Amino acid sequence: MSEEIPITRGKRRVRSFQGPVLRTDDQVPGTTTDQRLLDSRGPTDWVHTDPWRVMRIQTEFVEGFGTLAELGPAISVFGSARTAPDHWSYAAAVELGRQLAQSGFTVITGGGPGIMEAANKGAAEAGGRSVGLGIELPFEQGLNDYVNLGINFRYFFARKTMFVKYAQGFVVLPGGFGTFDELFEALTLVQTRKVTSFPVVLFGSHYWQGLVDWIRDSVLDYGCISEPDAQLMQVTDDVDEAVAIMRASRDPR
Structure with a gap:
């Protein structure tokens, strides 16, 4: 979930929580986790990334x-x-x-x-x-x-x-x-x-x-x-x- 929060000098910044992970500013993704999960047209390289490896290790x-x-x-x-x-x-x-x-x-x-x-x-x-x-x-x-x-x-x-x-x-x-x-x-x-x-x-x-x-x-x-x-x-x-x-x-x- 993303939300705008105020910062000094009247500027505002975007803060997004992804589970326990906090992202702000340019680190906020343009899509949600559910959206990427359900998008069959997306790239498949995610199955080779470190977070996915954690699931394999857990398994x-x-x-x-x-x-x-x-x-x-x-x-x-x-x-x-x-x-x-x-x-x-x-x-x-x-x-x-x-x-x-x-x-x-x-x-x-x-x-x-x-x-x-x-x-x-x-x-x-x-x-x-x-x-x-x-x-x-x-x-x-x-x-x-x-x-x-x-x-x-x-x-x-x-x-x-x-x-x-x-x-x-x-x-x-x-x-x-x-x-x-x-x-x-x-x-x-x-x-x-x-x-x-x-x-x-x-x-x-x-x-x-x-x-x-x-x-x-x-x-x-x-x-x-x-x-x-x-x-x-x-x-x-x-x-x-x-x-x-x-x-x-x-x-x-």
């Missing part, structure tokens, strides 16, 4: 929360999409998914190939709930065949929220930049107490030990983190141990 959060709210205890499993089925870590991820499902956990992955597919496969074949949170990427399309509950996201930050919000722990197998991003996101949230502390297990000591040593010998030594921060990760090569750590966090004595 992703609502869809994610609504779909995952009743998962129950869940573990997020991360690792490379490039891992071949004949690699040792693929077999380990299958067994990990199977044991997690048999322990009553939902298994959450990024829904793609490689390690993600393997963990979903183990969970699905054990009769468990196998969740895939996919992401729109130019080189990765669709969810793997072992996902029995899946959501595809446009935005990484919406997807990452779901990984953390609905998981009680993370198991991280060998992976690349995306895996590192998810790992350090989780560690940061635990360190800063933005989330309730939960276990982070690095699976594959010969892959992760160099990173763990660097964190202790350089990052901790420089004073960039504290001693408790350096202990937020646990390293193992044993699927049984990884699952036991997750069960202990769910069922503390």
Whole structure:
């Protein structure tokens, strides 16, 4: 709604409210929101503007929360999409998914190939709930065949929220930049107490030990983190141990 309001020296200016937004003078649009909505002859570039993106982002959060709210205890499993089925870590991820499902956990992955597919496969074949949170990427399309509950996201930050919000722990197998991003996101949230502390297990000591040593010998030594921060990760090569750590966090004595 627009109205004229008086200003000094007898001049008048136009003030227009668009929802919570105030516009005056040359910022007042020549048409109303309803008019632009109902005008089928108008331009279509509005579907690509930032305010419309906010609605898409909101939709992703609502869809994610609504779909995952009743998962129950869940573990997020991360690792490379490039891992071949004949690699040792693929077999380990299958067994990990199977044991997690048999322990009553939902298994959450990024829904793609490689390690993600393997963990979903183990969970699905054990009769468990196998969740895939996919992401729109130019080189990765669709969810793997072992996902029995899946959501595809446009935005990484919406997807990452779901990984953390609905998981009680993370198991991280060998992976690349995306895996590192998810790992350090989780560690940061635990360190800063933005989330309730939960276990982070690095699976594959010969892959992760160099990173763990660097964190202790350089990052901790420089004073960039504290001693408790350096202990937020646990390293193992044993699927049984990884699952036991997750069960202990769910069922503390």
